[in-house]
Amino acid sequence: MGHLEVNLLSGTHYADLMKRLEKSAASEAGFPERLTILRKERSMTQQGLADAVGLGISQVKRYEAGTSQPTLDVIRNLAQALRVSADELLFGAGERGPDEELRLQFEAVTRFTTEEKHVVKSVLEGMILQHEARRWAER
Numbered sequence: 001m002g003h004l005e006v007n008l009l010s011g012t013h014y015a016d017l018m019k020r021l022e023k024s025a026a027s028e029a030g031f032p033e034r035l036t037i038l039r040k041e042r043s044m045t046q047q048g049l050a051d052a053v054g055l056g057i058s059q060v061k062r063y064e065a066g067t068s069q070p071t072l073d074v075i076r077n078l079a080q081a082l083r084v085s086a087d088e089l090l091f092g093a094g095e096r097g098p099d100e101e102l103r104l105q106f107e108a109v110t111r112f113t114t115e116e117k118h119v120v121k122s123v124l125e126g127m128i129l130q131h132e133a134r135r136w137a138e139r
Helices: 011-028 031-041 046-053 057-065 072-082 086-090 100-109 114-137
Strands: none
Touching: 031 057, 031 072, 031 086, 046 057, 046 072, 072 086, 100 114
């Protein structure tokens, strides 16, 4: 017979858990889902977001349904209205920036002098070109 474990969460713990799950879902979702999640996290209605950005509600509905893509200007305005970066709005976790294995190294590089940064950039560009050349040669 299987073992059944019951975990009772208080209202605040449950709410915290749901927020963490939503954030995780937002980082893994596509643009329409991230837009919807971010809007709801800020307790905004579709009409409220439309008003804040200067759009009609039907356009916001199309963005959230994934049937229409916003222009760069609209993305900028959406990000400002939702108080997030455009990257957070457009990209999921791992879609932008270095992976976890390299994140600390790249953060350390931000503290380098300008000259040291140029050296790192040159080395990286050389490695990337070498990698791409190998990939093309294997085709």
